[in-house]
Amino acid sequence: MDSPEHTFVTLAQFVQLVQRYPAIAWMHRGQTDISWPLRPRAGRPEFYLKATDYWIEKGQASADLGRFRAWREQAVAFCERLPSNDFECLAFAQHYGLATRLLDWSSNPLVALFFAVEGQDDVDGAVYCYYTQTCVAPDNCTPEELGVVARYTPRPFDRRILAQGGLFTYHPRPEVPLQAEGIKEDAVKELSEVDVNLVVIRVLAKWKAMLQRQLNDVGINRRTCFPDLEGLSEFVDWETRQSVARRNEQ
Numbered sequence: 001m002d003s004p005e006h007t008f009v010t011l012a013q014f015v016q017l018v019q020r021y022p023a024i025a026w027m028h029r030g031q032t033d034i035s036w037p038l039r040p041r042a043g044r045p046e047f048y049l050k051a052t053d054y055w056i057e058k059g060q061a062s063a064d065l066g067r068f069r070a071w072r073e074q075a076v077a078f079c080e081r082l083p084s085n086d087f088e089c090l091a092f093a094q095h096y097g098l099a100t101r102l103l104d105w106s107s108n109p110l111v112a113l114f115f116a117v118e119g120q121d122d123v124d125g126a127v128y129c130y131y132t133q134t135c136v137a138p139d140n141c142t143p144e145e146l147g148v149v150a151r152y153t154p155r156p157f158d159r160r161i162l163a164q165g166g167l168f169t170y171h172p173r174p175e176v177p178l179q180a181e182g183i184k185e186d187a188v189k190e191l192s193e194v195d196v197n198l199v200v201i202r203v204l205a206k207w208k209a210m211l212q213r214q215l216n217d218v219g220i221n222r223r224t225c226f227p228d229l230e231g232l233s234e235f236v237d238w239e240t241r242q243s244v245a246r247r248n249e250q
Contacts, residue, residue, distance in 0.1 A: 003180040005200045009207055011113075011214040014127075018109040020192050021129035021199060027105040027151065027167060030115030034126035034202060041099035042067075043174030064101050064174055065143060071098050083157070087138040091154040091168060095161065101143070101174040102152070105130065107165035110220045117208040117215070118222075125203035130178070131188060132197060136170055147172050159227045213242070 008014045018028070029038070041047060042064035071093055075082055083089040094100045106112045109127065116125035136152035150170045156162035169178070180198035183189055192199075203211070215221065223235035 001180045001182065001196055003196060003198045003200045004194055005202055007202045007204065009204075011211060011218070014109075014113060014201070014211075017201060018127075018129065020194075021109070021131075022191070023107040023109070023165075025188055025191065026129045026131050027107060027169075028109040028112035029103070029105045029128045029130070030112035030117075030125065030203075031128070032116060032118065032120040032123070032125045034124045034200070037177035038103065038128060038198075039177045040101050040103045040171050040174040042101045043171065043176065044099070047099040064099065068093060068098065068100060085138045086142050087136055087152055087170070088154055088157070090143065090170075091152070091161075092157065094168070095158055101171045102168040103171060103178070105167050105169060107167060110215060110218070111164050111225060113203070113211065114215050114220050114225060116203045117211045121205055121208050124205050125208065127201040127203060129199040129201065130169070130197060131183060131192075132169070133185065143170070143172075146170060149178065160225070160231075163227050164225050 006017055008017055021028075031038075047064065047067075068090060072082065072089060075093070083092050090100050090102055094102045094104070109129075112127045116127050132149065132151050134148055134150040136146065136150045138152070149172070151167065152170050153167045154161065156166075160166070171178070178198065180196040183192075183195055183197050189195060221235050222231045222238060225231065226234070
């Protein structure tokens with residue numbers, strides 16, 4: 001089933017558009033390149049196809065969960081308190097850079113747009129809007145037992161997750177890109193005026209720089225999305241480049 005695709009130019013037009021896919025039901029993800037498939041890092045060839053045999057030789061039934069178990073055994077040396085729940089620990093590992101079967105999303109479409117426009121000015125980006133009624137019940141099942149794509153909202157164990165409205169989709173087969181499916185709930189159909197649960201909003205490359213400036217004007221930038229010294233440093237660097245560019249235009 002194909003996903004509907006929208007386009008826009010200004011931030012105001014984007015806001016008007018995403019009101020059809022509100023965060024009360026939908027989740028949002030920004031990608032700087034629209035050609036990238038919607039799948040977790042654990043499903044990319046370098047982590048899935050090329051690494052499976054390595055983990056099978058170590059006695060693991062799943063390459064990505066085997067990698068996660070190995071990470072978890074060693075992470076206790078670096079962190080006094082690891083989450084005891086498997087799903088929360090997966091989110092913790094994802095946050096610190098491990099390739100997992102979780103895919104990052106946001107409850108804030110403006111944050112998703114920020115991630116779509118902050119790089120690769122030569123290719124179109126995308127904001128994806130996704131709906132699923134299936135949610136992870138972390139106390140009632142394990143990653144091995146959950147066999148469908150599901151929404152997972154973790155506790156905000158880090159300032160970045162809180163600032164970005166962070167949440168995830170869990171993918172039991174991370175190598176399979178997310179595809180649009182029909183929506184069964186009439187209330188969601190009526191609210192969003194769409195019959196499928198995955199919508200694409202194309203972000204044209206030529207408008208990325210302008211949209212990033214407009215997002216900064218409403219307080220969506222590296223400093224607010226990454227509320228730490230790294231985020232502040234990257235924001236000040238970007239602000240400096242913007243100032244230089246404005247001077248060169250005069």
